[in-house]
Amino acid sequence: MRRDVYQAIADPTRRQIIALLSQQTLSLNGVAEHFSVSRPAISRHIKILRQCGLIRIRQQGRERYCEASLYPLQQVVDWAGQYNSNSADQVTPPSGFSPDLPLLLLLPES
Helix, strand or coil, X not given: CCCCHHHHHCCHHHHHHHHHHHHCCEEHHHHHCCCCCCHHHHHHHHHHHHHCCCEEEEEECCEEEEXXXXXXXXXXXXXXXXXXXXXXXXXXXXXXXXXXXXXXXXCCCC
């Protein structure tokens, strides 16, 4: 099954794996050593990242190495780019909003 890049970045552990692998190539065990979750959990995250095209697995002898392939993140950059700083001027704040008020005052009462 082919997943999309948004599924990959939706999870904080997967975002951490992407950040880690963007700095260095690591074996599967090397990736797992950076996290407190189980090795099978990391393997599931790696599988999803691979299906999204964000990492490649390279076999070298008996070891499997994970390498970042960050090109698919361009899709997210392009999507977010449509909300550039120029469009911030077009956003109307909610009624009653004042930048001087603490945010807690704007929360509905429970």
